[in-house]
Amino acid sequence: MSSPSAPEGDPGPSGDAGESGEPGAPDRPLAIVAGHGAFAEGLISAAAQIGGRGGIFVGMSNTGLGASEIADAMRDLVDRTGASVIFTDLPAGSCTIAARRLVRERPALTLITGANLATLLDYTFHAHLSPAAAARHAAEKGRDSLLLFGGEGGGAD
Amino acid sequence: MPIELYRIDDRLIHGQVVVGWGQPLDIGFIVLVDDEVAGSDWEQELYRMGVPPGMDVFFATVEAAAREHGRYAADPRPGIVLTGDIETMTRLAERVPGIRSVNLGGIHHRPGRTQRLRFVFLTADEEQALRALARRGIVVTAQDVPAARPLSLDDTLDGKVGA
Numbered sequence: 333m334s335s336p337s338a339p340e341g342d343p344g345p346s347g348d349a350g351e352s353g354e355p356g357a358p359d360r361p362l363a364i365v366a367g368h369g370a371f372a373e374g375l376i377s378a379a380a381q382i383g384g385r386g387g388i389f390v391g392m393s394n395t396g397l398g399a400s401e402i403a404d405a406m407r408d409l410v411d412r413t414g415a416s417v418i419f420t421d422l423p424a425g426s427c428t429i430a431a432r433r434l435v436r437e438r439p440a441l442t443l444i445t446g447a448n449l450a451t452l453l454d455y456t457f458h459a460h461l462s463p464a465a466a467a468r469h470a471a472e473k474g475r476d477s478l479l480l481f482g483g484e485g486g487g488a489d
Numbered sequence: 490m491p492i493e494l495y496r497i498d499d500r501l502i503h504g505q506v507v508v509g510w511g512q513p514l515d516i517g518f519i520v521l522v523d524d525e526v527a528g529s530d531w532e533q534e535l536y537r538m539g540v541p542p543g544m545d546v547f548f549a550t551v552e553a554a555a556r557e558h559g560r561y562a563a564d565p566r567p568g569i570v571l572t573g574d575i576e577t578m579t580r581l582a583e584r585v586p587g588i589r590s591v592n593l594g595g596i597h598h599r600p601g602r603t604q605r606l607r608f609v610f611l612t613a614d615e616e617q618a619l620r621a622l623a624r625r626g627i628v629v630t631a632q633d634v635p636a637a638r639p640l641s642l643d644d645t646l647d648g649k650v651g652a
Contacts (some may be wrong), residue, residue, distance in 0.1 A: 368504065396597060396598065396607070396608070397597055397598070398499040398500065398595070398596070398597030398598065398599065399499055399500045399501065399503075399573075400499075400599075401597060401598065401599075402500075422503075422504045422508075423538065423539070424502070424503060424504055424507050424508075424538070424539030424540070424541075425503055425504045425539075426500040426503040426504070428539075429500070429501075429502075429503065429535060429536075429539065432535055432538075433535075436531070
């Protein structure tokens with residue numbers, strides 16, 4: 333059974349800001365990334381590779397966990413890290429359901445669903461803003477990053 | 490059209506149900522049978538958010554689901570009846586003789602439960618409840634997603650962990 337924790341390879345709550353981290357940048361987790369399988373691990377790893385600031389994220393997977401365990405694990409992660417933003421994968425997913433329960437308990441938390449790499453990278457570079465403002469900015473960036481090219485002649489339904 | 494799937498899943502409405510099963514079965518509606526959710530507008534809004542446009546979700550207590558089961562079964566659209574635990578499905582099956590099969594989709598770790606499969610953990614009482622369902626002639630299989638091979642109750646209780 334997998335348990336919620338910093339994904340392998342991620343520096344986790346005590347990780348540094350990375351080689352290219354901005355001077356004075358926060359070096360503690362500011363946001364949780366939660367999703368199916370290795371979603372969080374992969375996304376955080378990719379964000380760290382590009383932005384060098386993977387340490388501001390801490391990940392968790394829902395693998396092997398029931399609904400109440402996911403909510404408990406997420407609550408524990410928020411308590412342990414002080415994170416104020418939660419990124420999840422599917423808007424209909426169990427991590428999102430758990431996060432919505434948590435946001436109801438703690439309205440100061442911000443939840444962004446449907447997170448992608450562009451979302452996390454934008455958050456990385458706007459982490460100096462208030463958590464809610466950075467999250468809003470990141471959500472817009474993530475939405476704008478979904479583009480479609482080509483497809484002509486590929487057959488229509 | 491008969492109900493396509495009677496599923497026990499402690500995550501209730503989530504990705505595996507809506508996408509994993511919902512798309513290949515072309516599910517038109519989900520009946521979420523849970524006494525607590527049926528009594529909470531907030532819980533219902535939470536789960537309704539997870540259902541795509543065009544897919545209906547009905548919230549029902551066990552009693553109401555049993556009462557309305559004929560209507561669900563007569564719906565021309567394929568549907569899923571979903572409970573969050575074995576006890577709720579057992580209560581429903583006691584009231585609805587037409588239930589012929591039950592899918593174990595996700596019963597996760599909790600103190601007192603023993604792992605049987607990657608996604609099935611059971612207490613001794615829950616194991617007995619599943620055996621009782623089988624004795625009623627209900628085919629109980631474990632299968633988290635359609636692409637996985639369904640495992641019989643015997644194989645599940647034998648604990649083919651990793652399946």
